[in-house]
Amino acid sequence: METIELNINGRKRTVHCLANATLVEVLREQFQLTGTHVGCDTSQCGACTVHVNGDAVKACTLLAARLNDATITTIEGLAQNEASHPMQKAFNECHGLQCGFCTPGMIMSAVDLVSKGGADSPAAIREGLSGNICRCTGYQNIVAAVVQGAAEMQEQSS
Ligand code: FES
Numbered sequence: 001m002e003t004i005e006l007n008i009n010g011r012k013r014t015v016h017c018l019a020n021a022t023l024v025e026v027l028r029e030q031f032q033l034t035g036t037h038v039g040c041d042t043s044q045c046g047a048c049t050v051h052v053n054g055d056a057v058k059a060c061t062l063l064a065a066r067l068n069d070a071t072i073t074t075i076e077g078l079a080q081n082e083a084s085h086p087m088q089k090a091f092n093e094c095h096g097l098q099c100g101f102c103t104p105g106m107i108m109s110a111v112d113l114v115s116k117g118g119a120d121s122p123a124a125i126r127e128g129l130s131g132n133i134c135r136c137t138g139y140q141n142i143v144a145a146v147v148q149g150a151a152e153m154q155e156q157s158s
C-alpha cells in the first residue's frame with residue numbers, strides 16, 4: 001500500500017492506495033468524484049479527463065502513487081462559489097451534450113485548451129478535442145459550446 005498527499009478540488013487529502021491504482025479509481029472509489037467517467041480504460045476516449053497541476057490528462061492511465069503532492073481538479077471542482085464555470089454554462093446553453101457521458105471530460109479538455117490559447121477557431125477546437133470521443137456524435141454543438149465558453153472565459157479574465 002502507498003500513501004500520498006493530493007490537493008483535490010482545493011482540499012488536501014491523504015490517499016492510501018495500491019501501487020497500481022489509477023487516478024480515476026482513487027477519485028471515483030475513495031472520494032466519490034464520479035463525474036470523472038471511465039469509457040475505455042485505455043487512454044482513447046477522454047471521458048476520464050481531469051486537470052493535474054493545471055494540465056488536462058487522462059486519469060485512467062495515470063498511477064495515483066506517482067502523483068504525490070499534485071493538485072487535481074475534477075469536473076466537480078470547476079464551479080466557483082456555486083456558480084458554473086463559463087464552459088459548463090456554454091455546454092448547457094448550446095446543448096453541447098446528448099447522453100452526457102463524454103461531457104465532463106470534454107469540458108475539462110476544453111478549459112485546458114482555451115487556457116493554453118488553442119481554441120481560436122472551430123478547426124483548432126476540433127483538433128484540440130480529438131482525444132475526446134463523443135459516442136452520440138454531437139460534435140457540432142460541442143464545438144459551438146467551446147466557442148462560446150472560450151469567449152466567456154476571455155471576457156472574465158480581461
Ligand atoms: S477512460 Fe480514460 S481515456 Fe477512456
Ligand code: FES
Nearest residue numbers: 098100134135136
Ligand atoms: S453526449 Fe453522449 S457520448 Fe457524448
